[in-house]
């Protein structure tokens with residue numbers, strides 16, 4: 111460690127209110143304490159490490175101009191492959207991404223479960239449900255429900271472990287697979303939680319088409335997102351574009367996406383300050 115260089119850094123961090131100078135040296139401010147390894151919020155382990163999925167993705171912002179001039183993701187330009195292909199090739203990245211996803215809403219899960227009447231659905235498919243934390247909480251709150259989680263293989267294996275740990279093996283199925291392939295058929299609801307914003311319209315249509323093809327005729331498609339201009343932040347809007355080529359869509363854009371598949375937007379439920387649930391029904395069902 112070069113002490114003069116470290117001093118420059120600490121002085122700069124003090125100017126940003128991350129550190130505070132004391133007679134003995136420097137200490138973290140209340141704000142800066144969020145960045146400490148022992149803060150328990152995953153910042154240091156997952157978001158600030160440049161070798162984590164989030165840290166690596168942040169570096170794609172170096173190619174921001176590419177995204178702004180083309181409307182395409184910057185990630186492939188920086189790394190030669192898209193975000194998901196990169197995660198598939200590097201298990202450590204995949205692992206850090208899945209953990210980040212679980213950590214990001216762990217404190218909000220009880221509110222998400224309480225804010226919507228999930229018990230209306232005897233069978234629900236969580237399409238790309240990550241490590242299964244949310245589905246496990248929904249099923250625990252509603253013992254009459256059955257859940258089926260689909261996600262890519264390593265993540266699906268984690269979800270199986272989550273369900274076993276919650277004693278939910280009897281009421282869950284897990285499929286390792288892609289939402290670009292046929293989904294488990296006949297369920298009452300298909301949940302897409304923070305999925306469509308990862309994708310451009312062409313891919314979002316392909317995902318919705320798979321949900322509609324699989325759903326029971328009276329089934330519902332439940333899209334949870336940070337709806338653009340209502341719940342999303344400008345930072346997340348840009349991140350979705352730069353990292354995945356996706357975006358936070360506005361309500362009318364979701365309505366239009368759905369209509370192309372005969373989906374009618376029925377209700378919008380606020381789950382948290384950041385997320386809304388858009389419930390679509392199939393036009394053909396008439397219900």
Ligand SMILES: C[S@@+](CC[C@H](N)C(=O)[O-])C[C@H]1O[C@@H](n2cnc3c(N)ncnc32)[C@H](O)[C@@H]1O
Pocket residue numbers: 194211212237238239240241260261262265287288289290302303304305308
């Ligand atoms: C933003 S995360 C959201 C995960 C979860 N729904 C949640 O809210 O925590 C996106 C998810 O999409 C999954 N995913 C990406 N490409 C996929 C594909 N082709 N088929 C199925 N899942 C995919 C990822 O593995 C990841 O779990």
